[in-house]
Amino acid sequence: MTRAIVLVLDSFGIGAAPDAERFGDAGADTLGHIAAACSRGRCDGSLQGPKTGPAARQGPLALPNLGRLGLFHAHRESTGAWAEGVEVPTEVIGAYGHAGEISSGKDTPSGHWEIAGVPVRFDWGYFLDREESFPPELLAALIREGELPGVLGNCHASGTEIIARLGEEHMASGKPIVYTSADSVLQIAAHEESFGLARLHALCETARRLLEPYNIGRVIARPFVGQSAADFTRTANRRDYSVEPPAPTVLQKLCDDGGEVFAIGKIADIYAHCGVTHTLKASGHDALMDATLAALDEAGERSLVMTNFVDFDTLYGHRRDVTGYAAALEAFDARLPELLAKLRDDDLLVITADHGCDPTWHGTDHTRERVPVLALGAGLAPGSLGARDTFADIGQSLAAHLGLAPMADGTSFIASPPQPKPPQPDPLAA
Numbered sequence: 382m383t384r385a386i387v388l389v390l391d392s393f394g395i396g397a398a399p400d401a402e403r404f405g406d407a408g409a410d411t412l413g414h415i416a417a418a419c420s421r422g423r424c425d426g427s428l429q430g431p432k433t434g435p436a437a438r439q440g441p442l443a444l445p446n447l448g449r450l451g452l453f454h455a456h457r458e459s460t461g462a463w464a465e466g467v468e469v470p471t472e473v474i475g476a477y478g479h480a481g482e483i484s485s486g487k488d489t490p491s492g493h494w495e496i497a498g499v500p501v502r503f504d505w506g507y508f509l510d511r512e513e514s515f516p517p518e519l520l521a522a523l524i525r526e527g528e529l530p531g532v533l534g535n536c537h538a539s540g541t542e543i544i545a546r547l548g549e550e551h552m553a554s555g556k557p558i559v560y561t562s563a564d565s566v567l568q569i570a571a572h573e574e575s576f577g578l579a580r581l582h583a584l585c586e587t588a589r590r591l592l593e594p595y596n597i598g599r600v601i602a603r604p605f606v607g608q609s610a611a612d613f614t615r616t617a618n619r620r621d622y623s624v625e626p627p628a629p630t631v632l633q634k635l636c637d638d639g640g641e642v643f644a645i646g647k648i649a650d651i652y653a654h655c656g657v658t659h660t661l662k663a664s665g666h667d668a669l670m671d672a673t674l675a676a677l678d679e680a681g682e683r684s685l686v687m688t689n690f691v692d693f694d695t696l697y698g699h700r701r702d703v704t705g706y707a708a709a710l711e712a713f714d715a716r717l718p719e720l721l722a723k724l725r726d727d728d729l730l731v732i733t734a735d736h737g738c739d740p741t742w743h744g745t746d747h748t749r750e751r752v753p754v755l756a757l758g759a760g761l762a763p764g765s766l767g768a769r770d771t772f773a774d775i776g777q778s779l780a781a782h783l784g785l786a787p788m789a790d791g792t793s794f795i796a797s798p799p800q801p802k803p804p805q806p807d808p809l810a811a
């Protein structure tokens with residue numbers, strides 16, 4: 382059975398990328414800084430993060446299962462040092478490496494598309510001004526076509542901070558909150574009940590259309606509920622409106638070749654629904670893992686199961702919540718054995734990330750980092766895969782494993798499955 386399972390731990394970087402300086406991220410290290418904070422007793426006790434997060438934690442960062450797959454070894458090869466306080470396993474069972482990104486941006490779509498074999502070589506459009514971020518004519522068109530009394534925000538912001546600051550004014554005025562970040566993105570936050578969820582989604586579709594001349598990667602709907610600044614909470618009805626990848630990804634190639642692609646969580650939205658045969662939505666890491674396990678029960682020959690674990694990024698990385706990030710990693714690690722137990726001999730499992738989001742870093746944006754490449758199965762020998770120049774090595778390996786024609790980018794770290802030998806002429810035949 383030839384299947385592939387890709388788990389993207391959204392924002393789980395393992396050390397600054399060689400070009401991190403260009404992004405103001407030299408020295409960022411999502412895993413290393415979380416481990417150091419845990420080891421120094423700064424992540425003990427109750428969590429400051431969202432109430433829906435994992436339970437309180439204590440002590441050094443404990444990731445025994447990711448460690449056995451080679452996570453700490455990959456981090457050491459990336460940074461030159463063991464993560465502080467972690468227990469390095471005596472035996473590694475996986476093939477491990479670290480990969481740099483060649484895409485121009487450190488955003489989620491670029492990272493995912495590069496993982497799937499299609500780096501983004503062009504420059505996205507960005508709204509660089511921190512205040513008055515959006516062109517007046519764009520906002521005027523959004524107000525006109527959305528039949529709005531106006532908009533609030535119009536700045537760079539953290540999504541949770543801006544709803545606390547402007548949410549009450551939004552509810553009183555009916556003006557949605559429009560904001561951006563260092564990513565190529567326009568986000569619209571609105572109250573699910575007072576503004577309406579369907580209306581927010583329709584407004585985001587309008588924004589998507591109006592943004593065509595601006596080369597912006599994503600529009601994101603950010604609905605929230607609650608009565609006042611003290612209790613506004615974002616809901617699971619977030620929706621991402623991404624442009625399509627610039628070339629067919631390995632997901633698309635597998636679909637075109639008759640295979641199946643199970644897109645779990647945000648995956649379908651991130652690939653603009655290109656190259657997806659089954660879409661499974663779930664909210665929260667436990668539900669995402671449950672959906673992944675269920676997909677594995679269903680997935681047949683030549684299928685790809687791909688899951689994005691978004692909470693690392695959205696609930697902890699952007700929120701600069703080190704304790705929450707550590708607890709979420711430990712909770713994820715604790716569920717890995719269930720997944721490993723379901724793997725068949727010919728399955729290829731890859732655990733990776735799409736960028737960093739160091740919760741100890743300044744600001745609230747992503748960080749330009751190398752990502753882990755932890756691979757298991759498909760005849761891979763345990764040990765180092767070394768430094769990979771591009772996330773596209775994953776896409777190339779998936780193509781090889783799934784019997785697809787090679788992708789334009791990336792170097793496979795696995796051998797292609799043996800091809801049937803062409804018939805040989807019979808030497809004894811006349």
Ligand SMILES: O=P(O)(O)O[C@H]1O[C@H](CO)[C@@H](O)[C@H]1O
Nearest residue numbers: 538539540541562564566699
């Ligand atoms: O602060 P919030 O709303 O979570 O937004 C963050 O999430 C977006 C997508 O990852 C990023 O562009 C960043 O702005």
Ligand SMILES: [Mn+2]
Nearest residue numbers: 391392489735
């Ligand atoms: Mn991401």
Ligand SMILES: [Mn+2]
Nearest residue numbers: 694695699747
């Ligand atoms: Mn993010």
